[in-house]
Amino acid sequence: MCGIVCYVGKKKAKPILLEGLKRLEYRGYDSAGLAVQDGNHIHCFRTTGKIIELEKKINDLDICGTTGIAHTRWATHGEPSEANAHPQMDQDENIFLIHNGIIENYHTLKKRLEKSGTVFRSETDTEVLAHLIALNFDGNLDEAVRKTMAQVEGTFGLAVIHRHKPGEVVVARRGSPLIIGIGKDENFAASDVAAMVRYTNKVIHLNDNELASLSDEGITISTAQAKTVERATETVEWQPEDAELNGFPHFMLKEIFEQPETIRNAIRGRLEPGEGVPKLGGIMPVWEKLKECRHVVIVACGTSYYAGCVGRYTFEKLTEIGVEVELASEFRYRKLNFPPNTFIIAISQSGETADTLAAIREAKRKGAHLMGIVNVVGSSISRETEAGIYCHAGPEIGVASTKIFISQLTILTLLALLLGRHQKLSLTEGVEAIKALSALPDQLKRVLAQDNYIQAVAEKYYRWNNWLFLGRKYGYPIAMEGALKLKEISYIHAEGYAAGEMKHGPIALINPEMPTVAIVPKDSMHEKMLNNIHEIKSRRGPVIAIATEGDEKIKEMADDVIEIPQTLDYLYPILCVVPCQLLAYHCARFLNREIDKPRNLAKSVTVE
Ligand code: G6P
Numbered sequence: 001m002c003g004i005v006c007y008v009g010k011k012k013a014k015p016i017l018l019e020g021l022k023r024l025e026y027r028g029y030d031s032a033g034l035a036v037q038d039g040n041h042i043h044c045f046r047t048t049g050k051i052i053e054l055e056k057k058i059n060d061l062d063i064c065g066t067t068g069i070a071h072t073r074w075a076t077h078g079e080p081s082e083a084n085a086h087p088q089m090d091q092d093e094n095i096f097l098i099h100n101g102i103i104e105n106y107h108t109l110k111k112r113l114e115k116s117g118t119v120f121r122s123e124t125d126t127e128v129l130a131h132l133i134a135l136n137f138d139g140n141l142d143e144a145v146r147k148t149m150a151q152v153e154g155t156f157g158l159a160v161i162h163r164h165k166p167g168e169v170v171v172a173r174r175g176s177p178l179i180i181g182i183g184k185d186e187n188f189a190a191s192d193v194a195a196m197v198r199y200t201n202k203v204i205h206l207n208d209n210e211l212a213s214l215s216d217e218g219i220t221i222s223t224a225q226a227k228t229v230e231r232a233t234e235t236v237e238w239q240p241e242d243a244e245l246n247g248f249p250h251f252m253l254k255e256i257f258e259q260p261e262t263i264r265n266a267i268r269g270r271l272e273p274g275e276g277v278p279k280l281g282g283i284m285p286v287w288e289k290l291k292e293c294r295h296v297v298i299v300a301c302g303t304s305y306y307a308g309c310v311g312r313y314t315f316e317k318l319t320e321i322g323v324e325v326e327l328a329s330e331f332r333y334r335k336l337n338f339p340p341n342t343f344i345i346a347i348s349q350s351g352e353t354a355d356t357l358a359a360i361r362e363a364k365r366k367g368a369h370l371m372g373i374v375n376v377v378g379s380s381i382s383r384e385t386e387a388g389i390y391c392h393a394g395p396e397i398g399v400a401s402t403k404i405f406i407s408q409l410t411i412l413t414l415l416a417l418l419l420g421r422h423q424k425l426s427l428t429e430g431v432e433a434i435k436a437l438s439a440l441p442d443q444l445k446r447v448l449a450q451d452n453y454i455q456a457v458a459e460k461y462y463r464w465n466n467w468l469f470l471g472r473k474y475g476y477p478i479a480m481e482g483a484l485k486l487k488e489i490s491y492i493h494a495e496g497y498a499a500g501e502m503k504h505g506p507i508a509l510i511n512p513e514m515p516t517v518a519i520v521p522k523d524s525m526h527e528k529m530l531n532n533i534h535e536i537k538s539r540r541g542p543v544i545a546i547a548t549e550g551d552e553k554i555k556e557m558a559d560d561v562i563e564i565p566q567t568l569d570y571l572y573p574i575l576c577v578v579p580c581q582l583l584a585y586h587c588a589r590f591l592n593r594e595i596d597k598p599r600n601l602a603k604s605v606t607v608e
Helices: 013-026 052-060 105-114 126-136 141-152 253-259 259-267 281-290 303-316 352-367 379-386 404-422 427-448 453-460 475-490 501-503 526-537 552-557 570-588
Strands: 003-008 033-036 041-048 067-073 095-100 156-162 170-173 179-182 187-190 202-205 210-214 219-223 295-300 324-329 344-350 369-374 387-390 466-470 493-498 516-520 543-546 562-564
Touching: 003 013, 003 095, 003 156, 003 170, 013 033, 013 052, 013 067, 013 187, 013 281, 033 095, 041 052, 041 404, 052 281, 067 095, 067 156, 095 126, 095 493, 105 126, 126 141, 126 156, 141 156, 141 170, 141 210, 141 219, 170 281, 170 466, 179 219, 187 210, 187 516, 187 552, 202 552, 219 352, 253 570, 259 324, 259 404, 281 369, 281 387, 295 303, 295 352, 303 324, 303 344, 303 404, 303 475, 344 352, 344 404, 352 369, 352 379, 369 379, 369 404, 369 562, 379 387, 387 404, 404 427, 404 570, 427 562, 427 570, 453 562, 453 570, 466 501, 466 526, 475 493, 475 516, 475 570, 493 501, 526 543, 526 552, 543 552, 562 570
Parallel strands: 295 324, 295 344, 344 369, 369 387, 466 493, 466 516, 516 543, 543 562
Antiparallel strands: 003 067, 003 187, 033 041, 033 067, 095 156, 156 170, 170 210, 179 187, 179 202, 210 219
């Protein structure tokens, strides 16, 4: 939820930390702070609001220190205020600490500390960590952190510096990501590679219950039990410009327009056109069991969950596998009872979503096999699953997920197709699918070419406070995802519904001031969707249809029609969602919303 960035080296830390914070701002943006060590003095600054506020505060100050830690916050305990911003300090201001996650036993620890005279200056759970590390400090900072780790329950990614340990940063992790970046005479740590990718592409992922001490000479990693850990560095594929706007006004728009390339990246090297079979190297470790599997449970949150909902229909169409899709936050508390050889597929952009991680851990305890569809290489979900498929979509910075959804849909299709070809699909069906998949990037460009028209449609309706999104079968999850996009970035109330449910309630809402976005491609549900549109029009509700090119009937019925090229039934979601993304984007823009950083939301939800 929050972002951490640390530097130790020979250059001035302040600009590197500020730059890193800007890259992480999408993870949390209600307050920010940094601490830079200059000999035995530590300069610490905190502000509420965006990173720009912190920058204004310290821009003119010449801070020479070459070691520092910085944080951007998304409040969980205590309102966004300067006192609650990180770094948090101990009473003597020797320890400066930043923290992502939640300390679950902080009430007990706080009471105990207060009894022995500690005065708290914030409402955060984080402050207990600073006091405990100070109490446990005996000249050795990583030992003090290790002792503290044994006292706290909950999750943390943390970084700490000590006034009397210049040139050293100690970081630790339990349940919240922390990655170390290796440079020449300098080292970095961050909660997300985006903060470091400008300086290094050599990284080491810290595992849960590990800590590391960083200096300009090197790093040492050890476990909570003080066992030294040797770990090889990995190379990150992302390029620094992936995290730049490159002329777009918002990351969300840039990422929407990247989507033809996103599909290419998801299918590159994975198609065997002649055989009609995809190649997915990442699932080879489980292939023998997977191809016999007849029961899959997809678990995910947010937009990734809606990708899973589309995946259910695709799997059921192409394979003989029965599929359940469940919100990870619900799944983790169910009494699980699977048939033998059940596969759990966790879908996650970040690979760090707390509920999704908890769900796979619970499923593993109950004997299921685990697979991941993940974007962030080396993330927790990718490491805790037996096998998986990476999205290779590069960083997604806009909080509202767009290109990753497209990537997840593409990969779910590849997986279903691969299994289907071993179960029931003919060569002809396989070849047809691969041909249609390969055509998608260019077809998507045709959808994006209508951006000006979609903007005009948004201009017509953005003042309306309640919207309905309707679809059937493959279109139903797209209706839910379309409604989610609109509400999260424009704050317009929107509902996504299965069109067949209209007469069980939502039709009562229809009036001339409630626009309906109908997902109505020429698929097997087309006629039934037309009936729904009739019902809406006879109640004078405006209809924006997302329909297949050349569908003359829909033009007579709907008020506005956004056209998508023709494809196979199960690939329509990939094309239909893009107009929904653009509609949401333009409505939000007309309403002057903070598109990339919508209020109260965070990109990566690493707490329950
Ligand atoms: C947050 C993000 C969403 C995302 C969801 C699941 O709510 O704002 O965009 O869909 O988390 O995240 P994941 O990283 O697991 O896909």
